[in-house]
Amino acid sequence: MIARLRTRTALFILLVPSLLLGACASKRDAQTGALNEEALFWRANLEFMRGRYEEAREMLRLFVTQFPDSPVVPEVRLGIARTYFEEEHYEQARVEYERFLSLHPRHERMDEAQYFVGLSYFHQLERVDRDQTAARRSVAALRRLLTEVPDTAYREDAEAKISVARRRMAAQEIDVGLFYLKRDKFKGAASRFQWVIDRYNDTGLEPKAFFYLGEAYARMEEKEKAQEAYRQLLEKYPDSLWAVEAGDRLGVKVVLQSRPGEDHRNSEEVPGGIWDLFKESWEDLKTTFKHSLKPRPE
Template sequence: MKRLISLVLIAFVSLAFVSCGPKTKEEKLAPELAEDARVQFEKERYEEAIKIYTKLRDWYPFDKLAVEAEFNIAEAHFKMEAYDEAAIAYEEFEKLHPRHESIDYIINQQALCYFNRLDTVDRDQAQAIKAISIFTRLIRQYPESAYVDEAKKKREVCLKSLAGHEMYVGRYYLKNKKYKSALHRFQTVIDAYAGLGYDEEAQKLATQSREKLAEEEAKEAE
């Protein structure tokens, strides 16, 4: 019995000694990980920086450096132009830290993730629509932000893109004698996108569409 107790005590002491022993290279403290990640980030090794920041966040979720890690994960994705991943990371950061001192910057970065992928007017305008929504939120919620003036300019670029798309589709319908659909597109530009450079052309083509539509209706009536 005494021998059994002695063996148990030896095992316990050995386990305690191992657990209190020096940390391995994979068990770095939060400040060490933060410094390693910073070095990789500054060297533009963003993928490696993300890996280290992710370890820091996962291993030390309650350390103040974990918040910095979350922020820099989003920044690293943005630097790599991985805008889908960056947008998700910025959105998650905003949800977790809505009162963060740089929250206006975070929202602006979310918008840029979509703005930076604006396509030509003949293509889908989903990116423009999303960017407008976020820029508008920034302008309304943080009117004193240093990013508001630039956000207004970029929002106008997005609006011009939407107006250009409506004109492009309207011209297509007009060319293919779908006058009602064409008129709807040109009228949308007149009503929703006034002052963006398409007013005169939209009015002209809307008038032309109405005339053609009236001619069609007259022929049908006969």
């Protein structure tokens, strides 16, 4: 699926009306010596395929200036945006893709442009620490794509990117809640954990949010609310490692039973205390193994 998408988007200039295909790419204007429409178009494409994105972009901008009425101007604008994207200049790419959508809202490749708007935001997620603006905008752009073009070839990847971005947003909310919890701001912490439970209940982080919601209420000495949070965790996510911790709080022993294909070792799912136990066991095992390798006395 991804390979097919990359093939489609990499050859951004080649997918054009056939009216140019019969032209010779080496032709120049007989009077000025300048590259004609077809030649400039293909030279820009060649520079792009060589990875010379800045040179390709200069030629594409020149094309738009010299041949504004050409039927391939929309594809050329997509090409300009793509050169920025390939250079990892995602904000400039996003601006160019949005310009394309503004100028050519009904173009047959509008779904490609909308997809890359969302993807440009998505690739900015790692460039920010706490600000989740890029994540929110990525989700909004990709959801718009799925709404406007439900049968788009980009659907599978768009859905995957939405899932990743939403999990990132949920994780950030939990981190803020833990920050409040450590500073005894229990109401603020509880509201963050509840927000994850209400708004991000498809991210896999709900068990963690339920557990720390219970912790926040316990620290506020609201015993009934704390116990209710722990019970909800046990009822809804009995196979989560967080259920073990919740069971300890309620005085209930929880035994996890993995189903085929499941793995409970996701680091974001595992409470710190359980990882500590694993680490201690692993260190003991390494020590035992090390001693077993020592040569025996003759």
